[in-house]
Amino acid sequence: MEEAVTRKFVHADSSHVISFCAVVEACVLHGLKRRIAGLLCTNKVAALFMKVSKTFSPAEELCRKVQELEQLIENSSSLNNDRSRQSRLPYLPPQALKNLWIRTALMEKLLDKIVLYLVENSSAFYDKEAMLMDLVDGPILASLLVGPCALEYTKVKTSDHFWTDPSADELVQRHRIHSGHCRQESPSRRPALIQKRQSSGSMDDRPLMWVKEYVESLHQNSRATLLFGKNNVLVQPRDDMEAIPGYLSLHQTADLMTLKWTPNQLMNGNVGELDSEKSVYWDFAMTIRLEEIVYLHCHQQINSGGTVVLVSQDGIQRPPLHFPKGGHLLQFLTCLETGLLPHGQLDPPLWNQRGKGKVFPKLRKRSPHSSCDSVSDKEDDEATDYVFRILFPGNQIELMALELMDQSVNMWQPTPRKSSCSSCSQNGSSDGSLPNGCNQERAPLKLLCDTMKYQIISRAFYGWLAYCRHLSTVRTHLSALVNTTIVGPDVPCVARGGLSVEVWGNFLKDSSTYEEKEIHRLVYFGGVAPSLRKEVWPFLLGHYEFTMTEKRRLEIDKQMQTLYEQTMKEWQGCEVIVRQREREKHAEALARCSSGTSVERGPIQRDSTISTDSSLSSSSDPQHGNSQSESSCSEQSLCLQQQTQDMYLINLHRIDKDVRRCDRTYWYFTPENLEKLRNIMCSYVWRHLETGYVQGMCDLLAPLLVILDDEVMAFSCFTELMKRMNQNFPHGGAMDSHFANMRSLIQILDSELFELMQQNGDYTHFYFCYRWFLLDFKREMVYDDVFSAWETIWAARHTSSEHFVLFIALALVEMYRDIILGNNMDFTDIIKFFNEMAERHDVPQVLMMARDLVLKVQILIENK
Numbered sequence: 001m002e003e004a005v006t007r008k009f010v011h012a013d014s015s016h017v018i019s020f021c022a023v024v025e026a027c028v029l030h031g032l033k034r035r036i037a038g039l040l041c042t043n044k045v046a047a048l049f050m051k052v053s054k055t056f057s058p059a060e061e062l063c064r065k066v067q068e069l070e071q072l073i074e075n076s077s078s079l080n081n082d083r084s085r086q087s088r089l090p091y092l093p094p095q096a097l098k099n100l101w102i103r104t105a106l107m108e109k110l111l112d113k114i115v116l117y118l119v120e121n122s123s124a125f126y127d128k129e130a131m132l133m134d135l136v137d138g139p140i141l142a143s144l145l146v147g148p149c150a151l152e153y154t155k156v157k158t159s160d161h162f163w164t165d166p167s168a169d170e171l172v173q174r175h176r177i178h179s180g181h182c183r184q185e186s187p188s189r190r191p192a193l194i195q196k197r198q199s200s201g202s203m204d205d206r207p208l209m210w211v212k213e214y215v216e217s218l219h220q221n222s223r224a225t226l227l228f229g230k231n232n233v234l235v236q237p238r239d240d241m242e243a244i245p246g247y248l249s250l251h252q253t254a255d256l257m258t259l260k261w262t263p264n265q266l267m268n269g270n271v272g273e274l275d276s277e278k279s280v281y282w283d284f285a286m287t288i289r290l291e292e293i294v295y296l297h298c299h300q301q302i303n304s305g306g307t308v309v310l311v312s313q314d315g316i317q318r319p320p321l322h323f324p325k326g327g328h329l330l331q332f333l334t335c336l337e338t339g340l341l342p343h344g345q346l347d348p349p350l351w352n353q354r355g356k357g358k359v360f361p362k363l364r365k366r367s368p369h370s371s372c373d374s375v376s377d378k379e380d381d382e383a384t385d386y387v388f389r390i391l392f393p394g395n396q397i398e399l400m401a402l403e404l405m406d407q408s409v410n411m412w413q414p415t416p417r418k419s420s421c422s423s424c425s426q427n428g429s430s431d432g433s434l435p436n437g438c439n440q441e442r443a444p445l446k447l448l449c450d451t452m453k454y455q456i457i458s459r460a461f462y463g464w465l466a467y468c469r470h471l472s473t474v475r476t477h478l479s480a481l482v483n484t485t486i487v488g489p490d491v492p493c494v495a496r497g498g499l500s501v502e503v504w505g506n507f508l509k510d511s512s513t514y515e516e517k518e519i520h521r522l523v524y525f526g527g528v529a530p531s532l533r534k535e536v537w538p539f540l541l542g543h544y545e546f547t548m549t550e551k552r553r554l555e556i557d558k559q560m561q562t563l564y565e566q567t568m569k570e571w572q573g574c575e576v577i578v579r580q581r582e583r584e585k586h587a588e589a590l591a592r593c594s595s596g597t598s599v600e601r602g603p604i605q606r607d608s609t610i611s612t613d614s615s616l617s618s619s620s621d622p623q624h625g626n627s628q629s630e631s632s633c634s635e636q637s638l639c640l641q642q643q644t645q646d647m648y649l650i651n652l653h654r655i656d657k658d659v660r661r662c663d664r665t666y667w668y669f670t671p672e673n674l675e676k677l678r679n680i681m682c683s684y685v686w687r688h689l690e691t692g693y694v695q696g697m698c699d700l701l702a703p704l705l706v707i708l709d710d711e712v713m714a715f716s717c718f719t720e721l722m723k724r725m726n727q728n729f730p731h732g733g734a735m736d737s738h739f740a741n742m743r744s745l746i747q748i749l750d751s752e753l754f755e756l757m758q759q760n761g762d763y764t765h766f767y768f769c770y771r772w773f774l775l776d777f778k779r780e781m782v783y784d785d786v787f788s789a790w791e792t793i794w795a796a797r798h799t800s801s802e803h804f805v806l807f808i809a810l811a812l813v814e815m816y817r818d819i820i821l822g823n824n825m826d827f828t829d830i831i832k833f834f835n836e837m838a839e840r841h842d843v844p845q846v847l848m849m850a851r852d853l854v855l856k857v858q859i860l861i862e863n864k
Contacts, residue, residue, distance in 0.1 A: 006674070012107065012153045015167075020148065021099035021106060027141055028102070028115065031130020045101045048125065049114065058113045066104050073097075107153055112145035130721035168836035175819045218260060223824055224251040228335035234322035235261055237284040243322060244284070250332070250337045253824070254759055257290040259310075261321070288318060290336075296346075296388040298329060305329055333388070334358040340390065347389040360386065471860060477744040478857050482801045486858050489525040492518070498526025499536060508550075516546040516798070526853070527788050533707045540794040541728045542720040543713070557712070564683060564712045571648065571686035578649040644689065651685045651693040658698045666783060677705055680715045684722070694729045697722075699778045703786050728774050738773045741803065742766045745810050753817050754855075756824070763827035767811050768834060777808060780834075785843035792847055800854045811849035812841065 010017065029044055036048055042415040046066075053059040105111035118125060119138040132138040220226040228250035234243040246263040263281040288310060306329030310318040323329045330350075334357075337346045350358045489495045499522045507514045519539075528536050538544050543560075544553050659678045663669050669677070680701060685693045700721060705714045727734035743764050747754045757764045771779060776785050776793060789808065796804035812834070813820070820830060 010151055012807060017103070017106070017153070018099070021102040022108075024111070024115075024145070025102045025211060027131055028118065031127045031133065033125060036125055043101075045099075048118075049101055049105075051125075052114065052117065055115050056114070058110045059117070062101070062105050062108065062110050062114065065108055066101055069100070069104060082439075084330070086791075087827050092339055106148060106385045109149045112142060112149040116142040119216055123476050127715075155677075158286050168833045169840070171819050171823065171833065172816070175816075175822065191431065218247065218249050218251075224253045224258075226250070227252050227257075227339045228332055228676065230323070230328050230332070231264065231267070232324050233261065234460060235284070235286070235319050237319060237615050246285075248321060250335055250339065253753065257336075257339050259285040259286075259288040259290060286318070290390070293390055296333075296336075296390070298333070298386045298388065300329070300384040308332070318566075330358065330360065333454055335437065344390060347391050348386075412781055419605050475861055478710070478748065479861050481741060481745075481803045481806060482854055482858050482861070483799070484858075484861075486855065486862075487517075487521055487524075487799050489521075495522045495525035497522075499523050499528045499532065501529055501532060504529075504532050504536065511547065519546065520795040520798040523791055524799040528791050530787075533787060533791070534709070537704070537707055537791070538713060538717055540791060541717045542723075543716045560716045561712050562756040564715050567683045567686055571682050574645060574648050574686075575652065575682075578645050578652070581645070582649065647689050647692065648686065651689070652682070654693045654695070655681050655685065657700075658693075658695060662698045663702055665800060666702075666706075669702070676711050676714075677701060680705065680718060683715055684718060687719075688722075691726065691729075691731060694731075696729070699775045700725060703783065703790065706783065707787065725776070735770065738769070738806065739766045741806050742769060743808060745806060745857075746813070749810070749856070750814065750817065753821065760824065760826035763830065766830045768827070772812070776805060780812075780838050781841060781843050785841075789843060796854075800858075802852065802853070804854070807853045808846060810853055811846045814849060814853075815841070 025045055028048070029144060032044060032048065034553065036044075036051060049059050049066075050063055053063045063298065094302065102111065115132075119132050119142050122130065122132045122138060126133045131141065196826075217224075218226075218229075226249060229247065230249075231247045232245045234245055235246040244263055244265075246261050247267050249260050249472040250260075251258045251260065262285045265281045266285065292312050293310045294313050297309040297311065299305065299307045299309075305323035305325040305327070307323070308321045308329065310321075312318070323332065333346070333350060337350055337358075340346065345497060348361045353359045455758050499519065503514065503522065507519065523536075523540065539546055544556065548556070655678060659674055662674070662677060677698065681693065681698060684697075685691075701718050704717050704721070705711075708714045708717060728738075743766060746757070746764070746766075754764065777789055781789060793804050793808070796802075816833070816837075819825075819833075823829065825833065
């Protein structure tokens with residue numbers, strides 16, 4: 001249902017559909033009577049539906065549809081050599097064939113009707129323990145199927161119908177395999193503040209499914225518009241080989257135009273049988289971002305369809321694109337100019353000619369013997385070569401740089417284009433004359449050098465100016481997020497090994513051997529040895545101070561033991577009262593229901609009786625002159641006690657519910673230890689009734705109890721931890737601050753990713769980070785990684801940043817930034833991705849990236 005809402009349709013071959021059909025089939029077969037399927041029947045669902053079809057017309061219709069489909073599938077096996085007929089047969093993935101009946105019923109919108117019939121007549125088909133026999137589960141299942149059966153399912157082949165719902169593992173694997181081969185970064189782009197981490201992979205490991213999907217992505221799809229496509233465009237990938245034909249396509253998304261060229265060897269429809277020799281063609285495929293291109297050198301040869309050379313901002317030329325005959329070069333430029341609008345344009349623009357549409361500008365050759373332009377109207381005098389410039393008027397820096405260039409050379413007068421690309425020089429004659437089609441006069445060398453000088457100076461100046469403004473923004477928004485003093489991992493000693501048993505033993509013997517900040521530095525860069533965590537964590541959380549003597553620590557433990565025992569007695573006594581009241585109210589409610597008495601009448605009479613008896617006894621006693629005031633105080637006290645009991649009862653139910661389901665699969669949480677968890681949580685809530693219990697608190701307590709394995713110590717450390725974490729819960733305001741700071745970090749350190757987040761539904765509110773901040777990433781990591789992350793966060797408060805959780809969150813996003821950008825993820829995509837990646841992250845790498853990000857911000861603020 002989520003995919004239908006966010007994608008506007010559900011593809012029939014979606015993995016969601018396949019998984020859904022498998023689950024429904026398991027429900028339908030649960031508790032099915034043996035005689036329904038028969039002893040030798042291999043397809044129980046088919047046997048069931050065929051039996052139902054005898055008395056229920058929708059099932060009869062389904063049987064007819066499935067039989068037709070099975071007949072087509074059977075015929076397809078005999079048509080392997082007849083591709084024209086085979087192409088008309090329906091394609092079904094192998095997984096879908098396993099649940100063919102359920103899938104067909106879903107597509108034909110019959111599934112909910114058939115399941116409802118099975119529920120209403122369940123006694124004829126199912127045993128007593130079957131799900132569909134249950135008075136609650138059966139109708140609920142039938143109701144849940146109404147929604148999926150109302151959806152529309154499509155078989156339209158789009159480039160992203162396989163990519164829209166792959167698992168997070170699959171996305172990571174795809175990125176690992178081909179990230180180093182599919183991206184072509186321009187060396188002219190100013191290095192980002194955050195360097196992209198790319199992994200390498202062998203092209204021989206490329207999944208065949210990915211090859212198929214890449215070829216399909218070259219066509220029109222829901223995320224990108226195909227502006228132009230032409231096959232047999234020649235490109236010479238290397239100097240030592242001949243030009244090879246390929247498919248040239250121009251794609252446009254909401255914020256980007258991309259030019260792709262793919263060798264024909266990869267487009268021959270036989271991608272599933274690529275051998276190692278053909279796989280080298282993947283290295284020749286090109287993906288060019290048009291925003292990196294400044295000039296297009298167009299050469300029109302007499303015996304060919306024309307050539308285009310793309311020149312990027314840094315002057316690097318891409319391999320020439322040789323178009324076949326037939327006006328395809330002009331058609332390409334027309335599509336490109338249309339795609340650039342309204343934010344960009346070609347300079348000079350193509351001309352509109354009545355009856356012909358777009359044509360090349362009519363630019364005259366400059367006469368070499370005259371200072372004025374030739375006015376000859378001969379067709380031969382028209383320029384056959386052009387240099388087009390791509391302009392984006394909204395880019396002020398680019399405009400200023402180009403204005404400086406235009407001051408030194410008036411490039412766009414009606415003169416022939418000065419082609420300075422390699423294609424011109426390579427085709428030149430031996431006597432130094434220009435080739436046919438490039439026989440125009442070259443600009444003086446000094447003029448060209450001056451143009452380059454002005455362009456370099458202007459770009460350098462405005463780049464420096466933008467960087468200064470960038471640093472000013474960094475200082476303003478991020479200075480409060482990090483400590484001003486930079487602490488390194490190698491001074492006074494290497495800290496990568498963390499807090500070792502030897503170092504901790506020396507500290508316990510003589511606390512003067514290591515300062516507190518040195519202990520925190522070791523923990524921050526290397527963590528705590530697992531065997532020491534039970535001893536070290538109370539120091540990190542504030543139960544002990546590092547300067548305390550052993551005697552003082554024992555006193556603290558004794559005081560906490562007394563406090564904990566007293567708290568236990570108080571809430572356990574209250575629990576006995578509220579449990580008794582609850583049982584009484586339950587029994588009383590049942591009695592009223594059976595007698596038909598008003599639900600409100602009983603408690604009112606009881607309370608009024610108690611109040612009347614109390615007032616009479618007080619007024620009849622002559623020894624109490626202030627009986628009325630004392631009665632009033634007594635009533636207030638009883639009211640407060642009643643409120644306290646009611647508040648505690650509400651929290652008790654919440655605690656019991658969460659404790660029962662807290663990390664049930666982890667080995668530590670036996671019934672005995674779950675009881676310890678409940679005792680600690682009830683004790684904490686009893687002392688903080690104004691806040692009460694909020695879902696998620698058990699998640700924060702559980703790792704502490706696992707490490708400390710002591711109720712009193714875990715209670716004390718949890719109390720210290722909640723001093724910081726309490727504000728993350730709904731009654732606090734820290735979560736909004738986290739989101740705002742996260743927004744500033746991404747906007748300043750990774751503007752490209754920030755722009756994607758804004759354009760794809762604007763999820764720069766960063767709500768997908770809510771669970772991360774609420775639980776300090778506890779549900780994103782396995783327990784051993786949680787231990788490492790938490791102790792690093794605690795130590796970071798004294799070493800690098802009190803907001804280290806922000807940098808862990810940023811590191812998680814940056815670790816998968818290429819996957820997020822490459823798949824153009826929206827808010828739903830990124831939530832789904834990180835939910836599936838929970839407990840699968842490379843946490844040591846995440847922590848290393850987080851420390852690097854803190855250091856990067858610190859250096860930026862210092863402007864070193």
